[in-house]
Amino acid sequence: MLICPQCNFENPNSNKFCQNCGASLTEKECQQCGVFLPLDAIQCHSCDTVCSEIWLAIAIKEGEEVAVAVDDPKDVEKEDKVEIEGEETKNVEEDKENIPQETPSLFVASYLDSQERYKMLEPLPALFENAVNAQAYVKVIDCQPYQVSPIDAMLANSQSSIDTLVAEAKIPNLAKTYIALQPHRNLGIPLIHDAWQLGNMQVILIEDRSEWVYLLELWQDDKITSLQIIHYFSQMTQLWDLLEPFNCRESLLDLMNLRVDEDQSLGLQRLYVDIRKESEASVEEAPIKALGTIWQALFRESQRTQFGNLLELLGNLESGKIATSEELRSHLQLISTDLQGDNQSEDSENAENVTVASSENSNPTILQLDELEQSPTKIDDTPTIVLPMQLASLENAGLTDVGKQRDHNEDYFGIETKIDKVDLPKSRVAQARGLYILCDGMGGHAGGEVASELAVSTLRRYFQQNWKSEGLPSEEVIREAVFQANQAIHNINQEDARSGVGRMGTTLVVVLIQDTRVAVAHVGDSRLYRVTRKGGLEQITVDHEVGQREISRGVESSIAYSRPDAYQLTQALGPRDNDFIAPEVQFLEINEDSLFVLTSDGLSDNDLLEKNWQSNLLNLISSEANLEKGVRDLIDLANQYNGHDNITAILIRAKVRPNLESQL
Numbered sequence: 001m002l003i004c005p006q007c008n009f010e011n012p013n014s015n016k017f018c019q020n021c022g023a024s025l026t027e028k029e030c031q032q033c034g035v036f037l038p039l040d041a042i043q044c045h046s047c048d049t050v051c052s053e054i055w056l057a058i059a060i061k062e063g064e065e066v067a068v069a070v071d072d073p074k075d076v077e078k079e080d081k082v083e084i085e086g087e088e089t090k091n092v093e094e095d096k097e098n099i100p101q102e103t104p105s106l107f108v109a110s111y112l113d114s115q116e117r118y119k120m121l122e123p124l125p126a127l128f129e130n131a132v133n134a135q136a137y138v139k140v141i142d143c144q145p146y147q148v149s150p151i152d153a154m155l156a157n158s159q160s161s162i163d164t165l166v167a168e169a170k171i172p173n174l175a176k177t178y179i180a181l182q183p184h185r186n187l188g189i190p191l192i193h194d195a196w197q198l199g200n201m202q203v204i205l206i207e208d209r210s211e212w213v214y215l216l217e218l219w220q221d222d223k224i225t226s227l228q229i230i231h232y233f234s235q236m237t238q239l240w241d242l243l244e245p246f247n248c249r250e251s252l253l254d255l256m257n258l259r260v261d262e263d264q265s266l267g268l269q270r271l272y273v274d275i276r277k278e279s280e281a282s283v284e285e286a287p288i289k290a291l292g293t294i295w296q297a298l299f300r301e302s303q304r305t306q307f308g309n310l311l312e313l314l315g316n317l318e319s320g321k322i323a324t325s326e327e328l329r330s331h332l333q334l335i336s337t338d339l340q341g342d343n344q345s346e347d348s349e350n351a352e353n354v355t356v357a358s359s360e361n362s363n364p365t366i367l368q369l370d371e372l373e374q375s376p377t378k379i380d381d382t383p384t385i386v387l388p389m390q391l392a393s394l395e396n397a398g399l400t401d402v403g404k405q406r407d408h409n410e411d412y413f414g415i416e417t418k419i420d421k422v423d424l425p426k427s428r429v430a431q432a433r434g435l436y437i438l439c440d441g442m443g444g445h446a447g448g449e450v451a452s453e454l455a456v457s458t459l460r461r462y463f464q465q466n467w468k469s470e471g472l473p474s475e476e477v478i479r480e481a482v483f484q485a486n487q488a489i490h491n492i493n494q495e496d497a498r499s500g501v502g503r504m505g506t507t508l509v510v511v512l513i514q515d516t517r518v519a520v521a522h523v524g525d526s527r528l529y530r531v532t533r534k535g536g537l538e539q540i541t542v543d544h545e546v547g548q549r550e551i552s553r554g555v556e557s558s559i560a561y562s563r564p565d566a567y568q569l570t571q572a573l574g575p576r577d578n579d580f581i582a583p584e585v586q587f588l589e590i591n592e593d594s595l596f597v598l599t600s601d602g603l604s605d606n607d608l609l610e611k612n613w614q615s616n617l618l619n620l621i622s623s624e625a626n627l628e629k630g631v632r633d634l635i636d637l638a639n640q641y642n643g644h645d646n647i648t649a650i651l652i653r654a655k656v657r658p659n660l661e662s663q664l
Helices: 092-098 150-157 162-167 175-180 182-187 215-219 226-246 289-302 308-319 325-350 448-466 475-495 546-552 601-616 627-641
Strands: 027-029 036-038 054-061 118-120 135-142 192-198 201-207 258-260 266-268 365-367 385-387 389-401 411-424 427-442 508-514 517-523 527-532 536-539 584-589 594-599 647-658
Touching: 054 118, 054 192, 150 192, 175 182, 175 192, 175 201, 182 226, 215 258, 215 289, 226 266, 226 289, 226 308, 226 325, 289 308, 308 325, 389 411, 389 427, 389 627, 411 448, 411 647, 427 448, 427 594, 427 647, 448 475, 448 508, 475 508, 475 517, 475 584, 508 527, 508 594, 508 647, 517 527, 527 601, 536 601, 594 601, 601 627, 601 647, 627 647
Parallel strands: none
Antiparallel strands: 027 036, 054 135, 054 201, 118 135, 192 201, 258 266, 365 385, 389 647, 411 427, 427 508, 508 517, 517 584, 527 536, 527 594, 594 647
16 A cells, blocks of 8 residues: 555555545655655755665574575575666575675665565675574665555554464564554654564564764763753653563663654664563563663763762662662652752842843743553653753744635735844753744735735734833733734725725734744634644634634534534624724743644645644654745645635744753
8 A cells, every 4th residue: 555645645556646636656755855756766866865764674583594585484495586786686596606605695775675675775794694693783765665664554454463463473573572662652662664584584674763862972961961861861760661571671771772863852772672581471680770870871981970969869779779660760850859949049040140031931841751651561650850941943934825726815924033042151042033924815906915914014013113022022912913903904994995895804823932932813714733743733723713603602513614604704804993803812832842834724724734734744843854845845735635715834843952951
């Protein structure tokens, strides 16, 4: 089954184009420059951007039998074909006789599997072919990226348990632990993509994290403060309990296996799975003090000085005074509370010298490790470490399009941002202020487009004069801005003696950002969405239209929207004076990396974002994603599925990190 990269429609494997949207299923698009490339291309030939997802293949051999690169042991004597850098394919058994003993039978650009799906980017180690009880790692690309994950497909189509699938040799034993831990990927568990047998060799494909920074390297950075260290220790303690039933706690005891992603979140490069222990009833596991040993190694290797409370905790771990993970979590929580108290006192003393963020932004944010769903362990009292957040970066992109059926564009938008970076001895802070306005005009030519542009210019001018403090404007100030925009348009309607449908007007959604604080006001059916990795897509605003009004009065949704006037606006800027509009104002906190999306109804109609956010919005949270291309893709998507109206979108990407200012 082929999953369309544009609309996520499920297509038969034989399709060359999506039967739903027409997108190509034989090419992929460079996310940086938009050039179309072969599915097996590693880099874009136009801009050199890496455009293939790279997977890490882990191969484990057991026993004395020499492995042959076939999917099933019974196929060893049959002809199998391996492509070697464009040369004519050869019989595997013939190759085995002709290749020297210490040369691997699979080279760069050959396929690791008989289905010719995974192309190797590097050769297997030279001595691996004839080795016994050995492991090897090799990077591969998926040359069929639109195919569903084989693991997902197998599990979805089978009524058998994982243990049964392993027993039937449908899934290698090595993959069992990875599959069981997939619900906890948010705690740092690598994603598994595929798994199979190669003779006496088990192969699994997992997420490649080789480009992630080592936790040890992060430890050497003076900007990583005591509170963040405690946060990492708390996450490792939670992982300790999670990994215990699978006998792979050793995954936490190798410094080279501890990595951090672009958002400085901890992750394991791989799981240290001893498949020989899987069937044993009981296995002697390392005591909890082993965590203390690896933590001491982090300090020793980074030449970083341990601080008071943590020094005592490590000593208690070593002596056995702390003997359980529950006791360890409790001690970490106490240290975290003490550090936050010290940090708040220090902030008060230094407030007159350096202002890192406004006072209304300094309220602590709860940063809680995600709860374990269906956890094999009983972790009932996982601690919540309360951390304030600070802005790391703020980026945006906006675009408007006339659509396929209109002859002129009545949408209008405006963006104003000011970003300052403050470098301090122990931290680097981004201070930012942003104003984002989107309007969808109405009233025909020389009506709607005038109203939308006038609303944007009025709001910009108002906030230039009335937003000068360090924090966000108050709700009253923001409402007054909307009232002034409404009055400006209403005055023109009155002066020109416009009446009925000839009266021009516009919808409005306006977003103000000050560091990690957000204010939003809206009138009409232009919307604000928020996308986060944890919460997914969330519609922040509620449309001012008849259908929604009826729902608020207790009418069922299906009945409310069966009315012929269900989508008629109940509020808009311009047609009536200020007594007839009631702009809604909300305040939000940015607690995690977020993507905010302002849209006109040309994009949001027909639940277009609700249906496509995972393919078109979720990836834009990453700093590596190009927002300009992302907003172009949204316009193209709307033209493909809507197109009946003007289309406008503004994307805002806000990246945050813990605000850790305590002294070491």
